[in-house]
Amino acid sequence: MITAISQSTQxxxxxxxxxxxxxxxxxAHELLALVGLPELANRLPAADAxxxxxxxxxxxxxxxxxDPRDPLLLQVLPVLAELDEVPGFTDDAVGDxxxxxxxxxxxxxxxxxxLIAAGSCAVNxxxxxxxHFPYAEELAAGHAWYEALKCLKADPxxxxxxxxxxxxxxxxxxxxxxxxxxxxxxxxxxxxRIHSRLPVVLPERIDAAFCTWLAELPLQRVVVIHANHAxxxxxxxxxxxxxxxxxxxxxxxxxxxxxxxxxxxxxxVDLSERLFAIGVLPYYLHQLxxxxxxxxxxxxxxxxxxxxxxxxxxxxxxxxxxxxxxxAGEDSKHPL
Numbered sequence: 519m520i521t522a523i524s525q526s527t528q529x530x531x532x533x534x535x536x537x538x539x540x541x542x543x544x545x546a547h548e549l550l551a552l553v554g555l556p557e558l559a560n561r562l563p564a565a566d567a568x569x570x571x572x573x574x575x576x577x578x579x580x581x582x583x584x585d586p587r588d589p590l591l592l593q594v595l596p597v598l599a600e601l602d603e604v605p606g607f608t609d610d611a612v613g614d615x616x617x618x619x620x621x622x623x624x625x626x627x628x629x630x631x632x633l634i635a636a637g638s639c640a641v642n643x644x645x646x647x648x649x650h651f652p653y654a655e656e657l658a659a660g661h662a663w664y665e666a667l668k669c670l671k672a673d674p675x676x677x678x679x680x681x682x683x684x685x686x687x688x689x690x691x692x693x694x695x696x697x698x699x700x701x702x703x704x705x706x707x708x709x710x711r712i713h714s715r716l717p718v719v720l721p722e723r724i725d726a727a728f729c730t731w732l733a734e735l736p737l738q739r740v741v742v743i744h745a746n747h748a749x750x751x752x753x754x755x756x757x758x759x760x761x762x763x764x765x766x767x768x769x770x771x772x773x774x775x776x777x778x779x780x781x782x783x784x785x786x787v788d789l790s791e792r793l794f795a796i797g798v799l800p801y802y803l804h805q806l807x808x809x810x811x812x813x814x815x816x817x818x819x820x821x822x823x824x825x826x827x828x829x830x831x832x833x834x835x836x837x838x839x840x841x842x843x844x845x846a847g848e849d850s851k852h853p854l
Contacts (some may be wrong), residue, residue, distance in 0.1 A: 535716075536725040539640055539688065542574050546596055549573060553591060554584040567600035567811060569649045572642040580752055589747040589779040593643055599814035600644065609650040611808045613846025621665035622658030627850060630678045633658035633666055635686035641719040645774055645815045647807035647844075648684070657796045659689060659697070664792075667700040670707065678709040687716040691727045698735055705780075710737040717743045718750050721758035733765040742801060743769045746780050748792040756796040763797050770801035773839065776815045777820055783828035790829065790837040800839035805854060807844060819854060826854070 543549050546562050549571065573594040582588045611618075622634035637653025639646075644690055656667035670676055679701070686694065693820040701707050716723040732739050741762055745751055759769055771793050774778065790800045803826070806816045817825075826841040842851035 532722040532725050535720055535725065538576060538720045538722055540575055542572050542640065543578065544570065544572050544603060547570050549578065549595065551592075552578055553588070553770060554583050555586055555591075558586060558595075561598060563596050563598050563601055566596045567598075569596070569644070569646070569811065571599070571643055572597055572639065572814065574640050574681060574719050574806055576721065576749070577579075577641055580749055582749075587778065589785070590845075592779050593645070593776070594641060596644065596815065602813060603810075604607045604813035607808045609810055609812045611846070612647055612844045614648065614651060616846065617655060619669055621669060621671045622656045623666050625673075625676075629675060630680060631673070631676045631680050632680040634683055635659050635681045635685035635694075636688050638688050639683065639685040640716050640723075643715070643831050645706055645776060645809075645812045647809050649809060649811060651712040653684060659693060660692065663697045663700050667704065670701075672703050674706050677706055678711060679707050680711045680713060682713045685714050685716055686712055687714040687723050687728075691725075691731050693719070694757075697730050698731075700735070701737070703722040704773040707737070709740065711740040711742060713742045713744070714722065717741070717746040717758045717762070718745045718755055719739075724758035724761050729761050732762070732767055738768065738786075739766065740768045740780060742772055742774070745771055745789065745793065746773045746776060747785060748788040751789075751792045751796060758794045759798055769798040771798045771839075772802040772804065772807060773800075774804045775807065775817045775825070775841075777817050779815070781821065781825065782818045783825055783832065786825055786829055787832050790839065795838055800837055802851065803839040804842040805841070822854060 546566065547559055550556050550558050571594065579589045614619060614624060617626045619625050624632040624634065634653065634656050635658050637657055670679065700712065762769060773789065775781060780789065793800055803821065805822055806812060822841055829838045841854045843854060847853045
């Protein structure tokens with residue numbers, strides 16, 4: 519039986535999201551036991567293939583029991599294929615390291631800067647394009663954001679700041695507010711974008727304090743969530759999105775095309791429909807970043823284009839995410 523995350527003692531309040539992080543499953547044998555698949559233990563790689571397993575119990579509760587092909591389980595369970603050395607798959611497929619301007623600030627695209635706000639996540643997705651990133655050396659939140667803010671202030675071309683990671687929402691709201699308070703001295707920044715998986719995998723993170731902080735910001739506010747399959751989007755996620763909408767936040771979703779997870783027209787159409795039903799617009803459908811340890815998830819470009827065509831034929835245009843690949847050194851995402 520999958521145990522529930524501890525509930526708050528006060529009626530009407532959300533469970534404490536920090537407890538949800540502390541309760542995350544970090545042992546693959548425990549995960550398999552929770553979903554009723556202990557017999558798969560002999561297929562696990564040693565030491566999680568060098569990339570630690572981590573998944574919230576909230577996310578586990580949405581997995582289908584006794585289904586080794588469950589699309590949510592496949593995103594988080596370590597497999598032996600991660601140990602394969604595949605030509606073309608490298609540690610830094612998208613050129614993050616070359617884009618670092620210092621102190622966790624990445625500058626790839628005109629007018630935008632991305633901050634590596636945190637080095638951890640609530641869920642470690644096995645296809646993560648930053649699974650080899652040197653977080654210990656590059657964290658914008660270090661030293662009270664001072665160096666990152668200094669870097670932003672020195673570049674008048676930057677009008678949008680993107681908080682990424684890791685996942686920026688593993689930081690406390692107070693820590694995030696410290697950063698936006700510092701933006702008062704960077705007047706050219708008019709838009710804040712947050713990329714986070716927590717609204718999906720730990721929706722209680724979207725609590726009153728978080729929504730109040732964003733609602734009061736004198737900036738355009740965008741949150742880009744990350745869901746790859748409609749089964750991820752249960753009532754708790756819908757409620758979290760509703761709380762963000764009530765705070766005046768624009769919501770988008772980005773997905774990764776993953777073999778065995780969402781590489782069918784039905785799965786992608788269902789995802790777009792479900793996203794819109796909870797007030798989120800599909801944004802990007804990324805082709806897999808070719809990071810070492812992820813090759814088993816790759817979908818050929820020809821198949822990806824077929825799926826994009828199928829979505830266009832079955833969905834209104836505003837529900838069709840743009841199929842793109844990030845190419846190191848290019849000045850924008852590359853459409854396919």
